[in-house]
Amino acid sequence: MGKPLILVSNDDGITSRGIRVLVEAMQSIGEVVVVAPDSPQSGMGHAITIGDTLRLEKSDIFKGVAAYECTGTPADCVKIAKHYVLKDRRPDLVVSGINHGSNTSISVLYSGTMSAAIEAALEGLPAIGFSLCDYSSEAELEHVIPFVKQLAKEALQKGIPVGVALNVNFPPKRDEPIKGVKVCKQAHAKWQEEFDERYDPYGRRYFWMAGNFVNFEVGENNDEWAIANNYVSVVPCQYDLTSPAAIETISESWDF
Amino acid sequence: MGKPLILVSNDDGITSRGIRVLVEAMQSIGEVVVVAPDSPQSGMGHAITIGDTLRLEKSDIFKGVAAYECTGTPADCVKIAKHYVLKDRRPDLVVSGINHGSNTSISVLYSGTMSAAIEAALEGLPAIGFSLCDYSSEAELEHVIPFVKQLAKEALQKGIPVGVALNVNFPPKRDEPIKGVKVCKQAHAKWQEEFDERYDPYGRRYFWMAGNFVNFEVGENNDEWAIANNYVSVVPCQYDLTSPAAIETISESWDF
DSSP: OOOOEEEEEOSSOTTSHHHHHHHHHHHTTSEEEEEEESSOOTTOTTOOOOSSOBOEEEEOOSTTSEEEEESSOHHHHHHHIIIIITTTSOOSEEEEEEEESOOOTTHHHHOHHHHHHHHHHHTTOOEEEEEESOOOTTOOOGGGHHHHHHHHHHHHHHOOOTTEEEEEEEOOOOSSOOOEEEEOBOOOEEEEEEEEEEEOTTSOEEEEEEEEEEEOOOSSSBHHHHHHTTEEEEEEEESOOBOHHHHHHHHHHOOO | OOOOEEEEEOSSOTTSHHHHHHHHHHHTTSEEEEEEESSOOTTOTTOOOOSSOBOEEEEOOSTTOEEEEESSOHHHHHHHIIIIITTTSOOSEEEEEEEESOOOTTHHHHOHHHHHHHHHHHTTOOEEEEEESOOOTTOOOGGGHHHHHHHHHHHHHHOOOTTEEEEEEEOOOOSSOOOEEEEOBOOOEEEEEEEEEEEOTTSOEEEEEEEEEEEOOOSSSBHHHHHHTTEEEEEEEESOOBOHHHHHHHHHHOOO
């Protein structure tokens, strides 16, 4: 059996440090193909490009790795990788990241990193999105590499339940080493937005959106707790959004 | 008690026919405030604007209705509505749409219409996204209005479980009247993409992404079945993506 085929994407763009570290880690495990955005796509959620064209160009940014940069979103990158670049080959694993910034809790909805992983899960492929809970572009990444490799190997050997993508977040570099891995749920939290109102040099009003993270969780079995306590968090995410409990409640009480 | 306050948004933009029909329907029920994108935002998923500014301008497009057009995504519109425009008032209901095109099944992930509704649910507000399964901008909308009103009234009277947004899809206008409403699950389906490769007048390659919808469902308790059989589909959607079953599987079988 040959080396596993690993597709790498991200949302910070093909030139980011996070994807370089991820590509190097995956090269020690398998054959790597990269299809990533040609510019930062943070906060793109599960956006796709409709009503506009896409470009895809070869890139020699990674030595010895077939890499392509795409004008589209992270979800577009996985689509064009699966159905065009790798049309005749099936990746054994799809990894996305390493994102510069947290994608714990509700941030999973806004995350381009995770939309790439979820798009792969939709295709029935094992997929993991990796994020570092440190927004600095200079943030230390070395301490997470052993976990990236171990989780990728486990995904290749044991598989990920079909229809599920893993949302993996790493604590920032601290004095003590990372304590371990917690497989847990998405914390119940939200971003409480503030809109900073300003005026441009022409006197026209504009806004900066700025949020404060509000965590409603008190328990331990969630990703916010894991990161705060220096664990790696692994949240298995499904793309079927149906709430079975709400089907029951609404069917019983509403009149149509 | 005064009239209920209803916030209206969409993803096709403030000038679309679908939002006009929705605003008129909501005016018969409550006080309406509109915050909608100033241009089409289809396929934006749950994208938000970070790293760029937002504009928000008053619009007199709807007679007797306070309306604002925003340069941001549907999720941005709900955020700026909740935390700026309606900072001191709490909407009783948030509705989004009526989208020109289906948002059944997996399309919920790519849908700007539903991202507006889910963003509202995140804020603890009852929220419904409405979509018509007809992509024509000239599509007949009259036949869905009684259902739009009835569902909005039920949401106001009976509430929607907290953390849940309803994904409502309407069948296209057919010879026979709509048969009724099915509260059901998101069908298991995907878009099988094709990339149409072309060359621009300068000899540079580009792509159009075009998908074929593939439905894996055979049963009846899902939104694809409902629409195909001339029912309105109502899928209660949650934003907690955690798969509890996968937590168990991975915790038991993986080595960290």
